Amino acid sequence: MSKIPSLHPVLQGWLLNGPLAAYVPAYLERLERGRYALSTSRRCLNAVAHFAHWMSLSRLPMARIDESRVDQFLQEHLPHCGCRGPVMRHPREAHAALMPLLATPELLQVVSRRFEHFVDPYETEEDDDG
Numbered sequence: 001m002s003k004i005p006s007l008h009p010v011l012q013g014w015l016l017n018g019p020l021a022a023y024v025p026a027y028l029e030r031l032e033r034g035r036y037a038l039s040t041s042r043r044c045l046n047a048v049a050h051f052a053h054w055m056s057l058s059r060l061p062m063a064r065i066d067e068s069r070v071d072q073f074l075q076e077h078l079p080h081c082g083c084r085g086p087v088m089r090h091p092r093e094a095h096a097a098l099m100p101l102l103a104t105p106e107l108l109q110v111v112s113r114r115f116e117h118f119v120d121p122y123e124t125e126e127d128d129d130g
């Protein structure tokens, strides 16, 4: 298990017990490969933890995460954020931190599976929403 550069306990909880927990190891690996400064890694993880917390608050499942959700977080949540804890609220930094998250292979699998669902010619079941 990868280690998390000393992060505030509240943020670690959001990260490790939140909806993004499964993607944290891949994200950490990415940070390690990128050889970011420790302070940079911490700010990235802060943003990802904050995003995970917002996902929980918004009841957003992983399958619905894409760039438009990130934009929503940056433009609608950050300016009005009232989250407890030392959260990072700079939209630009948060954006830079969250984009690699969308590019982790594990998450891409989730997203591509979702799109496959729409184009699968053998799909016979239909969702009746009401």
Ligand SMILES: [Zn+2]
Pocket (backbone or CB within 6 Å): 050, 054, 077, 078, 081, 082, 083, 087
């Ligand atoms: Zn917040």
